[in-house]
Amino acid sequence: MPSFPDLPEPLSDGVVELRLAKEWDIPDILIAHQDDPDLYKRLGLFQPPSGAELGRRSEYDPAHRAAGTEVRLTVVEPGHDTCAGQLDVYRVNWDERSAELGVWLAPRVRGRGWAPRGLRLAAAWLFGACGLQRLTVLTDSDNQPMLAAAHTAGFTEQGQPPGRVSLTLVRPLRAPPTA
Numbered sequence: 001m002p003s004f005p006d007l008p009e010p011l012s013d014g015v016v017e018l019r020l021a022k023e024w025d026i027p028d029i030l031i032a033h034q035d036d037p038d039l040y041k042r043l044g045l046f047q048p049p050s051g052a053e054l055g056r057r058s059e060y061d062p063a064h065r066a067a068g069t070e071v072r073l074t075v076v077e078p079g080h081d082t083c084a085g086q087l088d089v090y091r092v093n094w095d096e097r098s099a100e101l102g103v104w105l106a107p108r109v110r111g112r113g114w115a116p117r118g119l120r121l122a123a124a125w126l127f128g129a130c131g132l133q134r135l136t137v138l139t140d141s142d143n144q145p146m147l148a149a150a151h152t153a154g155f156t157e158q159g160q161p162p163g164r165v166s167l168t169l170v171r172p173l174r175a176p177p178t179a
Contacts, residue, residue: 002068003066003068004065005129010076012078014078015113015117016077016078016121017078018121018122021061021073023055025083026055026058028084029083029086030051031106032085032107035107036106069092070089072087072088072089073118075103075118083106084105085104085106085115086103088102097133098133098136099126099132101137102139110145116148116149116152119137119150119153119155120154123154133170134168134169137150137168139165141164141165147165155169156169
């Protein structure tokens with residue numbers, strides 16, 4: 001099974017950067033959950049995560065990345081290293097070259113267009129460096145900010161499970177060389 005490559009440099013478009021998640025992100029993640037008491041629900045959790053839970057998850061992140069099962073990227077502003085959100089790549093199927101993506105942002109940075117930028121950066125890396133071909137964002141049908149971010153990033157709606165929306169981005173075919 002392939003693994004996710006290391007990121008020696010953050011993925012960047014000059015406005016937003018994605019780097020591998022680190023343990024030092026935990027305080028900012030806890031603050032984001034305090035600032036948005038419903039964030040955990042949007043993430044499919046039963047309750048906000050504790051520092052201990054986030055610490056355990058952080059310990060396993062390198063092994064999951066090496067095994068190719070998932071990778072967690074932290075959203076930061078260029079020139080800063082403060083966690084402003086995270087983008088998760090999970091439910092990876094290397095045989096089908098597909099994965100699901102999820103992204104959240106701290107309330108203090110929402111409305112700046114960072115979610116679609118992060119999705120585009122991650123998609124370019126996952127298609128190029130990782131060889132994936134199909135990416136999906138699955139979200140609640142009433143999660144308008146996530147739907148808008150995915151649409152802006154180029155994802156299109158596919159089949160819809162009850163109460164959910166599935167948006168997909170397929171790696172563009174390369175044009176054949178011209179003579």
